[in-house]
Amino acid sequence: MNALTDLVLQVLLNGLVSGSAIALVALGFSLVYHTTRIFHIAYAALYALGGYTFWFVHFQLGADIPVSLLAAVLLSATASLLLWLLVYKPLVKMGSASNELMVASIGMMMVLIYLLSLIFGTEPKLSSTGNDGLISARMLQLVLTLIVLSAILLITNKTNVGLKMRAFRDNPPLLKRFGVNSIRLTTSLFLLSGLLVGLGAALSTNDLGISPFTGVHVFINAFIAVVAGGSGRVSGAVIGGFLLGFLQSVVVYVAGSEWILSVSFVILILIMLIKPEGITGMAYRRA
Amino acid sequence: MEYLIHIGIILGIYSILIASAQLVIGHARLITLGQGAFFGAGAYFMALSMIHLKLPFAAALLLAVVGNSLIGLLLALPAVKLKGDFFVLTTLGFQFIIFQLTYNLKGVTGGSTGLGNIPFIKLPGIWPGNESSYLLLLTVVLTVLVFLLLHRLQKSTFGRNLRAMVDHEILYKASGRSEIKIKAQVIAISAGTTAAASALFAVYMNFLDPQAFNLDKSILILTGVMLGGLTRLRHALIGALTITLIPEVLRLAGLPAAEGASIRQILFGLVLVVLVFYAALKRHNQGERDMK
Numbered sequence: 100m101n102a103l104t105d106l107v108l109q110v111l112l113n114g115l116v117s118g119s120a121i122a123l124v125a126l127g128f129s130l131v132y133h134t135t136r137i138f139h140i141a142y143a144a145l146y147a148l149g150g151y152t153f154w155f156v157h158f159q160l161g162a163d164i165p166v167s168l169l170a171a172v173l174l175s176a177t178a179s180l181l182l183w184l185l186v187y188k189p190l191v192k193m194g195s196a197s198n199e200l201m202v203a204s205i206g207m208m209m210v211l212i213y214l215l216s217l218i219f220g221t222e223p224k225l226s227s228t229g230n231d232g233l234i235s236a237r238m239l240q241l242v243l244t245l246i247v248l249s250a251i252l253l254i255t256n257k258t259n260v261g262l263k264m265r266a267f268r269d270n271p272p273l274l275k276r277f278g279v280n281s282i283r284l285t286t287s288l289f290l291l292s293g294l295l296v297g298l299g300a301a302l303s304t305n306d307l308g309i310s311p312f313t314g315v316h317v318f319i320n321a322f323i324a325v326v327a328g329g330s331g332r333v334s335g336a337v338i339g340g341f342l343l344g345f346l347q348s349v350v351v352y353v354a355g356s357e358w359i360l361s362v363s364f365v366i367l368i369l370i371m372l373i374k375p376e377g378i379t380g381m382a383y384r385r386a
Numbered sequence: 387m388e389y390l391i392h393i394g395i396i397l398g399i400y401s402i403l404i405a406s407a408q409l410v411i412g413h414a415r416l417i418t419l420g421q422g423a424f425f426g427a428g429a430y431f432m433a434l435s436m437i438h439l440k441l442p443f444a445a446a447l448l449l450a451v452v453g454n455s456l457i458g459l460l461l462a463l464p465a466v467k468l469k470g471d472f473f474v475l476t477t478l479g480f481q482f483i484i485f486q487l488t489y490n491l492k493g494v495t496g497g498s499t500g501l502g503n504i505p506f507i508k509l510p511g512i513w514p515g516n517e518s519s520y521l522l523l524l525t526v527v528l529t530v531l532v533f534l535l536l537h538r539l540q541k542s543t544f545g546r547n548l549r550a551m552v553d554h555e556i557l558y559k560a561s562g563r564s565e566i567k568i569k570a571q572v573i574a575i576s577a578g579t580t581a582a583a584s585a586l587f588a589v590y591m592n593f594l595d596p597q598a599f600n601l602d603k604s605i606l607i608l609t610g611v612m613l614g615g616l617t618r619l620r621h622a623l624i625g626a627l628t629i630t631l632i633p634e635v636l637r638l639a640g641l642p643a644a645e646g647a648s649i650r651q652i653l654f655g656l657v658l659v660v661l662v663f664y665a666a667l668k669r670h671n672q673g674e675r676d677m678k
Contacts, residue, residue: 197470
């Protein structure tokens with residue numbers, strides 16, 4: 100009996116930690132996805148960038164954790180901003196269709212990910228903390244994530260920024276008519292999104308390490324969380340993230356970690372099929 | 387000579403892959419990141435049926451085509467009901483599921499250690515050349531067959547229906563036709579013709595590794611389609627030629643193998659971005675000219 104409760108507790112705790120990690124990057128993704136509707140797969144590369152920056156600054160240069168976190172967050176945020184200003188924004192202004200933006204994003208993902216593997220190699224970089232380090236890394240991850248998540252949710256739900264975002268999502272022309280600068284709004288969302296993915300990547304790297312394609316898995320998780328959370332609200336991404344985290348920790352226990360992504364996907368497809376109005380109800384906007 | 391034969395076989399494989407993907411990406415306007423998975427599934431069908439069932443090449447190919455088409459339908463079932471982003475997401479997931487299956491089912495596929503000892507085609511006694519020149523002949527035959535088939539398809543009622551569906555979706559549905567059905571057919575056919583490339587690859591390599599069919603391959607196929615052009619079959623040939631030759635040029639330029647692989651991927655990524663900008667600028671300038 101005691102062993103059973105231990106096990107349940109362990110699975111729940113694992114779910115909470117991985118759920119918070121997914122929720123953080125899913126939130127960052129949903130900020131830009133719900134407003135621009137870009138299939139922003141280059142987000143995967145921003146994650147890798149944050150992870151490698153943290154790994155390099157913390158484990159190679161030996162800087163302490165706050166400095167390394169800051170470096171990762173700043174670099175990811177800058178890259179996110181540049182991606183918007185130099186790639187997406189010009190294309191949006193020239194009236195590119197959503198398919199074209201998607202292809203550009205896939206291209207940028209390839210460029211960034213392979214630049215990173217050119218610099219750091221394709222072998223996974225492990226976090227070299229011991230067992231005690233692991234527990235403190237996970238505690239840090241959990242606490243910091245919960246603080247940041249609450250702050251963002253508070254901002255988007257209680258202030259004018261969240262209102263503008265929702266208005267932009269639902270009716271961009273109307274927002275423009277009311278004199279809200281949608282370009283400036285999107286710019287700040289890309290910045291915020293980059294901050295979040297950089298933080299999420301750094302905290303996870305401190306725990307699990309990083310490899311060039313970790314970001315792609317994380318992107319898929321984030322997307323699943325956003326879809327599962329549904330309804331297009333920012334908080335949906337957070338709820339979806341935690342649900343997916345718990346689910347995955349059960350899958351790891353039952354089937355093993357190598358099947359996580361496949362099971363998550365089958366569940367995503369089931370959600371999309373059983374509750375299709377949850378997806379089509381997300382005000383799908385065609386460019 | 388052996389080098390030219392090698393290039394010829396690779397070119398044929400890419401031509402089939404890109405022409406098959408063109409049907410989905412260009413003709414049905416469905417961006418997919420799952421073509422690499424079909425390539426892999428076909429190759430494993432091929433190899434396993436040749437190794438365990440001892441089937442000859444032609445019979446194994448038939449099995450791979452049928453198997454791939456069925457898997458195509460399996461993907462299509464959920465995928466075609468979903469639009470835009472959700473379709474791509476589903477194909478991306480499909481890509482990872484097939485990869486995890488080939489990677490984790492070690493008893494069947496050999497997992498990361500790979501699957502070796504795939505038997506070669508039986509050479510007919512009268513063939514004067516060696517094995518690889520025979521495979522080149524077979525590559526040419528299969529490529530021509532696939533292109534003829536896809537050409538016929540475009541000219542048929544099916545092709546006209548497909549164009550009608552893409553250009554006037556609502557009218558198409560209003561006329562009582564199912565857009566879900568035709569999209570599913572497109573995906574299944576494309577998966578089936580992809581199996582021809584898988585067959586050649588499996589026999590030529592004699593060894594399969596899941597890494598050969600990962601997301602990179604799907605993106606490479608997408609790049610090939612975008613590079614050549616979305617609708618014409620000869621454009622698929624141009625795309626195939628470009629992505630076959632770029633690595634060779636890089637190698638001749640003296641790039642070391644390890645860095646070369648990354649640089650090649652960076653180059654292909656840049657190509658995608660440049661192509662999108664080129665299309666946007668062209669349209670933009672066109673629009674300004676029309677204004678005047």
